[in-house]
Amino acid sequence: MTQTTVAAYASPAPSAPLERTTIPRRALGEHDILIDIKFAGICHSDIHQVNADWGVGTYPMVPGHEIAGVVAEIGTGVTKYAVGDRVGVGCFVDSCRECDNCRAGQEQYCTSGMIGTYNSQGKDGRPTYGGYSTHIVVDENYALRIPEGLGLDVAAPLLCAGITTYSPLAHWQAGPGKKVAIVGLGGLGHMGVKIAHALGAEVTVLSQTLNKREDGLRLGADHYFATSDPATFEQLAGTFDLIVNTVSADLDLNAYLGLLRTDGTLVQVGAPEQPMPVSPFALIGQRKSLAGSMIGGIRETQEMLDFCAEHGIGADIEVIEATAINEAYARVLKSDVRYRFVIDVATI
Numbered sequence: 001m002t003q004t005t006v007a008a009y010a011s012p013a014p015s016a017p018l019e020r021t022t023i024p025r026r027a028l029g030e031h032d033i034l035i036d037i038k039f040a041g042i043c044h045s046d047i048h049q050v051n052a053d054w055g056v057g058t059y060p061m062v063p064g065h066e067i068a069g070v071v072a073e074i075g076t077g078v079t080k081y082a083v084g085d086r087v088g089v090g091c092f093v094d095s096c097r098e099c100d101n102c103r104a105g106q107e108q109y110c111t112s113g114m115i116g117t118y119n120s121q122g123k124d125g126r127p128t129y130g131g132y133s134t135h136i137v138v139d140e141n142y143a144l145r146i147p148e149g150l151g152l153d154v155a156a157p158l159l160c161a162g163i164t165t166y167s168p169l170a171h172w173q174a175g176p177g178k179k180v181a182i183v184g185l186g187g188l189g190h191m192g193v194k195i196a197h198a199l200g201a202e203v204t205v206l207s208q209t210l211n212k213r214e215d216g217l218r219l220g221a222d223h224y225f226a227t228s229d230p231a232t233f234e235q236l237a238g239t240f241d242l243i244v245n246t247v248s249a250d251l252d253l254n255a256y257l258g259l260l261r262t263d264g265t266l267v268q269v270g271a272p273e274q275p276m277p278v279s280p281f282a283l284i285g286q287r288k289s290l291a292g293s294m295i296g297g298i299r300e301t302q303e304m305l306d307f308c309a310e311h312g313i314g315a316d317i318e319v320i321e322a323t324a325i326n327e328a329y330a331r332v333l334k335s336d337v338r339y340r341f342v343i344d345v346a347t348i
């Protein structure tokens with residue numbers, strides 16, 4: 001395959017609505033696969049990047065790092081995938097492959113910086129474009145296999161929301177006998193609840209209100225509390241081994257640290273724009289930890305997909321046509337989605 005032009009949805013400038021356009025996809029290299037994209041999830045961070053909230057963006061920007069599709073063509077040296085295989089692509093499409101983290105399979109922490117699926121620069125020096133498009137070319141080492149039995153539509157959000165919650169739950173050993181709290185029941189949080197429950201932990205949702213309580217219990221939570229009620233913080237003081245905060249808004253971290261038991265850890269996976277003050281006393285008294293975690297490496301992402309398939313876990317989704325992307329963005333900002341929008345790429 002020589003370089004091709006494919007259809008996509010792009011934002012032409014910071015904060016501008018997305019519109020249909022075309023983008024180039026590179027010619028297939030020796031280890032590349034061409035993926036016929038079927039579904040692409042809409043992640044809250046797509047909106048941050050389109051709005052250049054986290055720094056300068058490259059435009060036109062084609063977001064999308066929750067990609068599920070089928071292999072359409074393979075390079076001459078490809079050994080891991082065959083035409084027709086069901087595959088996914090997550091938040092990065094390459095990394096240096098040489099640093100300690102890359103060698104350890106933790107490409108997301110590549111010390112040279114991973115190459116983002118979009119709004120990044122590929123090794124060929126050209127901008128990367130994400131999953132809101134009909135096709136993508138990616139090195140076989142940075143693709144994931146989507147197991148049979150997992151629908152491509154419900155699998156797409158696992159590539160970001162799934163691994164973002166699975167990785168800290170696995171790293172801090174959520175499982176039988178552990179009390180885990182998930183803060184926020186949105187795209188990330190609803191995956192966190194499902195996965196923590198499947199891992200065997202006792203799961204509590206901490207949400208602003210009790211509005212989604214029934215959903216939370218259906219998804220696998222054992223308990224559900226409203227954080228707008230000050231009594232929650234008294235009642236649950238010193239309870240949790242692990243708290244995963246999926247919320248991207250400012251929270252009083254000190255109050256949440258108070259909910260940890262001795263040696264407990266509060267892991268930040270949401271990314272608020274402003275610094276969040278932490279009192280050392282909230283950590284010192286009971287040897288508590290405040291940590292962060294970002295997506296997962298290729299090996300762990302595959303482990304997560306296999307785990308989800310084994311436990312029948314997909315995302316709860318609302319499939320939309322491409323023309324509804326801008327409307328979907330507005331609804332994500334209002335938390336008006338249960339729990340992930342997924343673009344039917346056939347409509348692009």
Ligand SMILES: [Zn+2]
Binds near residue numbers: 044045046
């Ligand atoms: Zn994401």
Ligand SMILES: [Zn+2]
Binds near residue numbers: 095097101107
């Ligand atoms: Zn590296």
